[in-house]
Amino acid sequence: MATRKDRNVRRIVSSIEASLHPDKYYEFDLDQNDFPVFSDKNIAFVNGLVNNDSNYTWIDQDTIHDKYVDASNGDACAIREAVYFTNKMNSTHLAAVTVKGDQDELMGKMNAELKRLCEIKEDSQGGSGEKGDEGEAELTGGTLITAAYLVSQYANNNELGSSLLEKDLESRANLVASIARATTNMTYKLLPEEDPSDLKCNRSNFSFATKFCHHGCRNLSRREVNDSYIYDADNFCIYDTVVGTMLPYYADAYIDYGSNEGEWLNEWCKKYNDTPLSRYGNRYAWIRGTINKLVATPDEDVENADAQVAWGYLGYLDLYSHIVDGINEWRKQENQTVGSNNGSAPDIGFHEVDLMIWYFFKGSRLDKAKETMK
Numbered sequence: 315m316a317t318r319k320d321r322n323v324r325r326i327v328s329s330i331e332a333s334l335h336p337d338k339y340y341e342f343d344l345d346q347n348d349f350p351v352f353s354d355k356n357i358a359f360v361n362g363l364v365n366n367d368s369n370y371t372w373i374d375q376d377t378i379h380d381k382y383v384d385a386s387n388g389d390a391c392a393i394r395e396a397v398y399f400t401n402k403m404n405s406t407h408l409a410a411v412t413v414k415g416d417q418d419e420l421m422g423k424m425n426a427e428l429k430r431l432c433e434i435k436e437d438s439q440g441g442s443g444e445k446g447d448e449g450e451a452e453l454t455g456g457t458l459i460t461a462a463y464l465v466s467q468y469a470n471n472n473e474l475g476s477s478l479l480e481k482d483l484e485s486r487a488n489l490v491a492s493i494a495r496a497t498t499n500m501t502y503k504l505l506p507e508e509d510p511s512d513l514k515c516n517r518s519n520f521s522f523a524t525k526f527c528h529h530g531c532r533n534l535s536r537r538e539v540n541d542s543y544i545y546d547a548d549n550f551c552i553y554d555t556v557v558g559t560m561l562p563y564y565a566d567a568y569i570d571y572g573s574n575e576g577e578w579l580n581e582w583c584k585k586y587n588d589t590p591l592s593r594y595g596n597r598y599a600w601i602r603g604t605i606n607k608l609v610a611t612p613d614e615d616v617e618n619a620d621a622q623v624a625w626g627y628l629g630y631l632d633l634y635s636h637i638v639d640g641i642n643e644w645r646k647q648e649n650q651t652v653g654s655n656n657g658s659a660p661d662i663g664f665h666e667v668d669l670m671i672w673y674f675f676k677g678s679r680l681d682k683a684k685e686t687m688k
Contacts, residue, residue: 342356342359342674343355343356345567347686349563349674349683349686350670350674351644352641352644352645352662352666352667352670353645353648354659356670357662357666357670360666360669360670360673360674361669363673364669364673373399373403378399378403378529378533379533379536380392381395381396381399382396382529382530382533382534383533383534385464385468385474385530386472386474386475386478386530386534387472387475388468388469388470388471388472388473388474389469390432390433390465390469390470391433393461393464393465393468393469393474394432394461394465396526396530397457397460397461397464397526398457398461400522400525400526400529401457401460401522404521404522404525404554406519406521406522406525407456408455408456408457408459408460408497408519408522409455409456409497409517409519410454410455410456410459411456411459411497411501411513411514411515411517412514412515413505413508413512413513413514413515420505420508423504423505424501424504424505425458427504428458428459428462428500428504429458429462431462431465431466432458432461432462432465433465433469456497456517456519459496459497459500459501460493460496460497460500460519460522462500463492463493463496463499463500464493464496467492474530475534477489478527478530478531478534478547478549478550479531479534479535479547479549480549481549483628483631484624484628486527486549486550486627486631487624487625487627487628487631488620488624489527490520490523490524490527490550490623490624490627491523491620491621491623491624491627492620493519493522493523493526493527494518494519494520494522494523494623495517495518495519495619495620495623496519497515497517497519498515498516498517498518498619499620501513501515502515510614516611516612516613516614517611518609518610518611518612518619518623520553520609520611520623520626520627521552521553521554521609524550524551524552524553524627525552525554527549527550528548528550528551528552528664528665528668531547531548531549531550532545532547532548532665534547535547545665548663548664548665550631550664551630551631551634551635551664551668552664552668553609553630554672556671556672556675556676556680557668557671557672558602558605558606558609559602559675559680559683559684560671560675560680560683561601561605561633561634561637561671562597562598562599562601562602562605562687563598563683563687564637564641564667564671565579565601565633565636565637566579566597566598566601567640568637568640568641568643568644569636569637569640570640578636579597579601579636582604582629582632582633582636583600583601583604585629586604586607586608586629587600587603587604587607589603596688598687598688601633604629605630605633607626608625608626608627608629608630609626609630610626634664634667637667638662638663638664638667641662641667642659642661642662645659645661645662646659
């Protein structure tokens, strides 16, 4: 990987002044690798794209907001709906578990208990009752297990809301880990007499857990000011394959801004990865390899798997937080760029960085970016 000094990727080399070229307003400010920078114009552009994307607008955002708020206050139905919508909107594919032996009997036993825990009533026609007259979402498989876990923990109390707004980093990581490991832990709880080797349920739904906490936190802290919404809390960074793949590029570009190049980042890799840089060949691969270790599913026989997932999220959160800090420092120093940043250069958070990376690189651009970063 070329040095930061050689690349200078923070410098905008392709920018369009919207007021002078209205026909080219919808073009990104790019660095020399044709990757987007975090200018005001780019952020506004992505927000506009998302707000008009049917993948995001298939359900009213105020409805989703209400679901997360009600869920945080302990409403069992809202908890189930929040799990469903998080999984649906983000395509996290909460997988079902499988068991050996008499699978139909065991899974039937477990599903009946899950529905009881979720407070889902059987209807008179013999159906499951998951999708009622009020339009409740249908819960099945891993979605049902995860919802049952959250209902068992947070129904009829406000502990979920308190946890989502928690300032303590370890508490945030423990919340992510508990949700990520819900499928595994609930299966062991509901089938205690089964041999663990017969239960194919060792999962770590890391991506789903980060997204549930991220959206829950933001919606819980939302308030309306002058006909627009302000989000007072952005405590949880999201992991998915697109963001995880591109974070090394932005980490290398923005962390240690104005100080010794790579000092903090090298120490971070050494802390969370016992494989040295020399084994990876370049620093991008080293950072990516470290992220992969942090988000990996613990081995089935690992003790304290929940604690290992929490440790992984703490490391990931540490990296992401430093990237955001570096980007905000760049925004303050780059505010003189015409058409890119305004004079005040307000700070941005996890949400803006996540949207920019995910929306720009999803699809074929990600494959091209991987080649660029080799």
